Amino acid sequence: MLRTATLLLAPLTALALSACADSTEAPADISLETVQNAVRTLSSDEFEGRMPGTEGEERTIAFLIEQFEAAGLEPGNGDSWTQEVPLVEITGSNYAPLTVGSQQLTFGSDWVGVSYRQTPTTTLADSEIVFVGYGINAPERGWNDYEGVDMTGKTALILVNDADYMADDLEGPFGGRAMTYYGRWTYKYEEAARQGAAAAIIIHEDFAASYGWNVVESSWTGPQAYADTGGDGSDQTLMNGWVQQEAARRIFAEAGMDLDEMVMAAALPDFEAVPLGVTASTRFSNETRRYTSHNVIGVLPGSERPDEYILHTAHWDHLGRCTPNEDGDDICNGAVDNASGTAALVGLAEAHAAAGAPDRSLVFLAVTAEEQGLLGAEYYAANPVFPLAQTVAGINMDGIAIRGETNDVNVRGGGKSELDDYLAVALEAQGRTASPDPAPEAGYYYRSDHFPMVKRGVPMFYVKSGLDLVDGGTEAGEAAEAAYRANAYHGPDDEYDENWDWSGLMQDLDLYYHLARALGNTDDWPEWNEGDEFRATREESCAAAELGC
Known part of the structure; x- marks a missing residue:
């Protein structure tokens, strides 16, 4: 495998990157008109908020195919521009209380739960509860909360976040205040299923979760959508859920234990x-309920190594119709979120095709159902059209800010891989700097469409528009971001505006363009840093592959 050679040649990384710098010096010829047209069209009322499974999806898919073809791409899935994404929606009802000893916990106020299994009835009967701390199995960090316990048929009671989330800095076995993937609820359910647990219940706490119980209750009641990856969900637990902190306190009291003492014990390595x-x-x-949506895929085949791929991702979907605003408008158009990122796919594809293919192939993947839980990206990662071991790296674009040029970019996932070196070169060419994630405790790197690829080992960029505006500085940038969050995000007022200042968006697209050219024209395979949670997964993927890394 080439991985061994790459590791042995690590000291030559700086030399390799200096050679890559040449590719960042050529100007990117990205058409503002193309990008504006795509955002304007995708966020128009005609597309009805781009909800998967609606006429809005049909119009979106047709438009993207037309745009990808006009840009000079080839169909990315054999002769097809699309990948079918089977989705399943499961709605729970008729909830009995969660009975723990003498405790009768009320659904909604005390606990919530759903099943990922496609069965008419979920029955959890007399399942022994095991407190597994933070529910983490991280061999690269010498940490295993499940060591020595057989979870078959049992219920895992789990703390949210990582063991060192209370730190004031970013030092600790799990990055201190910064959340790692091990702190995300998605990981905790996945690991509990791998351990054979019958159920997994996370103890909610406002600060550790970074949101209140109201968010949990609203998110985990009503219809839940999942990517239908086959097997009717039989590889999942019977039930995944959450319990209120005070209800958890009563559970521990029922067992003759104190919650606070157990939380303190769970933070220790032993x-x-x-x-x-x-x-x-x-x-x-x-x-x-089962239905089918679609990912849209175009490819620009590489000139020298077409079986090695640089991936671009953006989700085309949004929320469809939603709560009306004061004017009665009930279409969530999603102009910034994420017609902007989807339009970037089109603009970048056109620019790369016009410049001529780099050595490696460039893949442009518009995924569905991000708003329902990264479902299109998850399906692609589980069923990749282009093998993940042959996917060198990728760039994810979600909600590109349209607020003018910036002096910086916001880097989510910085310090995790050798992609940082490529970013440093490209930013220097632009005269910009990298700002760290302002809220590392929220774990945003694990919450967008690049992540299903990341957790399977593919290094991915998630670089967002900066807040230090050339015109107005950080104060103006923070005010603009706050205004968007308060007035437009996930609402009917996220609409196209002819008066937008597009200079910052185009600045970001120029960055993404040069990152792709640099990765596309090198023979390097960027690696996860030593000790990163995804390094072992990448190495296993590479070791099993005949081609690629």
């Missing part, structure tokens, strides 16, 4: 899972 000596039971009904 923590061992603790059976509580009580069981959990509940029952609820599930109504299942």
